[in-house]
Amino acid sequence: MKQLNRRMITIAFAFAPLACLSAAPVVAPHALAIDDVLGLEHLDHVTISPDGEWVAVDVQRPAKAGEVYGRTAYEIDPSRNDVWLISRRTHERRNLTQGESLAAGFWCASWSPDGHRLAMLSTRPEAAEPHGGDNVRVYVWDRDTNQLNRLGNVAVMTQTRYGGAIHRLDLRGGADQSTVTHSCGAENSPFLWLDDHRLLAATLPDGQVSGLIDEASRPFRIEARDAQRLSDGTVATGEAIGSGAERVPAGDDAKAIIRTIDVTRGTWHVVASVSAYPFRGDLSLSVSPDGKRLAVLAPVAAFPPVAGRRFPHADAEDWTIEKRLGVVDLHDDASMRWISLPANALHPLELLAWSQDSRHFALRSRRDAFDDKPLLLVADASTGRARTIGTGTMDQVAAGTIYPHEQQLIWLDPHHLLARLHGPNGDRLDWWRLALDGTAVNLTAMWKAPPSTFRHLTDGRLAAVAGRTVVSLNSSNGRSTIIADIGADGGSFVWPIDPALPATNILVETTSSGNDQIVHIIDASGPHRPPITLPAAASLLVSQGRLLWQLGDQSGLFLNESDPATGRTEILLPLDTSLASIAWGRTTFFDYHTTDGKLVKGAAILPPDYRPDHRYPTLLWVYEGHSIDEHGEYFLDPQMPGIYNLQLYAAEGYVVLLPSMPLPADAERKDVYAAVTNGVMPAIDKLVDLGIADPDRLGVFGQSYGGYSVYALLTQTDRFKAGVAMAGITDLEGLYEQSDPLARGYSGIAHEKSTNWFIADQFGLHAPPTEDHHAYWQNSPLAHVDHVHTPLLILHGSHDIRGSITQAEQFFYSLYSQGKTARLVRYDGESHSLAQSPANVRDIFRETIDWFDRYVKDAR
Secondary structure, eight states: OEEOOOOEEEOOOOOOTTOOTTOOOOOOOBOOOHHHHHTOOEEEEEEEOTTSSEEEEEEEOOOOTTSOOOSSOGGGOGGGEEEEEEETTTOOEEESSOOGGGTOOEEEEEEOTTSSEEEEEEOOOOTTOOTTOSSOEEEEEETTTTEEEEOOSOOBOOOOOSSSOSSOEEEEOSTTOOSSOOBOSSSBOSEEESSSSEEEEEEOOTTOOOHHHHHHHHHHHHHHHHHHHHHHTSSOOOOOBOOGGGOOOOOTTSEEEEEEEETTTTEEEEEEEEEOOSSSSOEEEEEOTTSSEEEEEEEEEEOOOOTTOOOTTTTSGGGGEEEEEEEEESSTTOOOEEOBOOGGGOEEEEEEEEOTTSSEEEEEEESSTTOOOOEEEEEETTTTEEEEEEEEEBOOOOTTSOOGGGOSEEEEETTEEEEEEEOTTSOOEEEEEEETTSOEEETTTTOSSOOSOOEEBTTSOEEEEETTEEEEEOTTTOOEEEEEEOSSTTOEEEESSOTTSOBSEEEEEEEOTTSOEEEEEEETTEEOSOOEEEOTTOEEEEEESEEEEEEEETTEEEEEEEOTTTOOEEEEEEEOGGGGGBOOOOEEEEEEEOTTSOEEEEEEEOOTTOOTTSOEEEEEEOOTTOOOOSSSOGGGOTTOOGGGOTHHHHTTTOEEEEOOOOOOOGGGOOOHHHHTTTTHHHHHHHHHHTTOEEEEEEEEEEETHHHHHHHHHHTTOOOOSEEEEESOOSOHHHHHHOOOGGGTTOTBTGGGSOOHHHHGGGGTOOSOTTTOHHHHHHTOGGGGGGGOOSOEEEEEETTOSSSOHHHHHHHHHHHHHTTOOEEEEEETTOOTTSOSOHHHHHHHHHHHHHHHIIIIITOO
């Protein structure tokens, strides 16, 4: 048995009753600056102890000097997190982990069932490990001894948070018998509690590095290795990839070691070693309710493309991955039993739930890689065989992405389950009561509109939202009864998060006429408390007796708690309160028609010192396919990170205009390039008519699809005085065919990391370039680059995982060869978000403002 690392860390806790973590002195209002944005803190994850006394909160520290960057986009990097504890009774607060001095991150906090321990992930360096750490490992804090210790030096898998996640994880069950994925905010957890003293964890083979640290740093390590090999002249630097008969298998690093950890004894036990294809597809681990078995659905390899055929639901990446299904006992010296699947469902797609007696588990599976009609199967964990159940196909929701609010299957008892299926003739989706003996009854055949999900009540009935009401369903006889009127159509369940676990109370959310969120608390007999009203921008986080929710606005970010019994709300944790001293720009909305006649909304952020008798230089933030929503508009969030916080540009004296740029659904899109002007030009005219925008001082900027939008606009109009294209696409055929620069060093499979082949669908391109070269070229701004006369600043990262740096270089060189005014800034090591480093964020913002000041503000 591998022994735990016995080094202990003792932390002196500082209690802070009602103190603000980011308390700032009262200062005179000032315009928002980039350092204000980089100084923001964030809530990453919230969990309540089993006794309800303590709230553990993962809080991200500001992006200050002394931290370690470059692992992922700065604003989503958990290696700047600390775990704070807040008493719900006294409101005492304490920083449990205090990682700032070592640039250590602590996140993914999870309570043991008895509430005596808190497990978490950490990059904390120990002994000779470098500042900021060199891997991600499991730590456990003991509530009784006040000590935090590392559970050995084994690296755990971490699901990366940005772009196409690598090492995707789906761990379910354990002590809480959850049937949905254990999540810790923006990523899924690589561990779960089996009981009060044991953990189950997905770990890496010896010598490997967790994805959080490895993904962005791997290319630099490979380049350094190859530079040394070139210098030595004794080892070749070639790395082969292959296709067809020359396909190269994945290397040994595409594996996961499943282990149990006994926290009290300090011992590790290897349960199984399985394939874990890193780029797409979840590694799914589901513990049986009795805690004795583990169902494993392991991603093995990417299905190779086949000419003339398309993967169904390719944006749900599990559909493109070959998987293997097995069961293993959670005791010493057990071996994996691989499940035998029927010929019409040889390829497992998604692991579903265990039966209550731990004898069977359900799954979705299909005939082959291109089959889009998965069947429902039940596997016998003892015999290792699976068979189809029911006569219809399961809904074609995205496999691998767990939708806890719309779960498609619930076990009613050990012999019956409730599943949402298409009927035998492929008709509408209904809820069927299925028995293991093969009988099937449609329980919602008479419903006008079957619900998207049910909730399990403690009295055995099921609850669903139907129109303005909440109804209960008796699964034995199919009878339904109204138990509550929620007063508005379109209500949805928000709690409990796991629909299969019986609940005494459920929460149903509706929206008021003023767009506030109304949360109804309902039990089996109906609503028993007045509803709670939350602001439109609030996010409900957790419910355990009381509701915990967060709200970010121009005064700060707040973790709040509401008591359903009294309706009283208290602030548990205030963050970013310095925002209250900002002189914010005012936002105004307006209606207008696009050139093709659609009535849409536009928005404008006015400078903090705006005067209605002045016309202002105006910058358009563009993103084709996005339509402005007056209630909760994403791009208007005052706490947006980095260069994406549009209040920054208003603070520099510009009006920032956000036009709606609607597009048809993916399958109906075509001529995306030509459509880019439809929502933009009328929005400019409207703002000019309102007396706000100066028609002679207009600029345009955008990132990603917005960068493409800038390129496309400047090749079709000379109306702008300047443009800034960030991480944009110029050549769609190149987009389809270019590799992901972060794939270096993945032996045999580096070319499979890119997902650009299905992103082309967003541009209305539904066939590969070999079948429709003209459409790719006609929709590529590079094909029209000779029409650009506007000064253009191009900002692009060398490690952009969406569009290669070549996309920017080609467009720039084409302008250079024509003698046009252009500037290209290449940010080495930056990915698509242009946010790996705070220094880069500052530089990009300054480059952008200087460009617009020179060519737009001073245009006269």
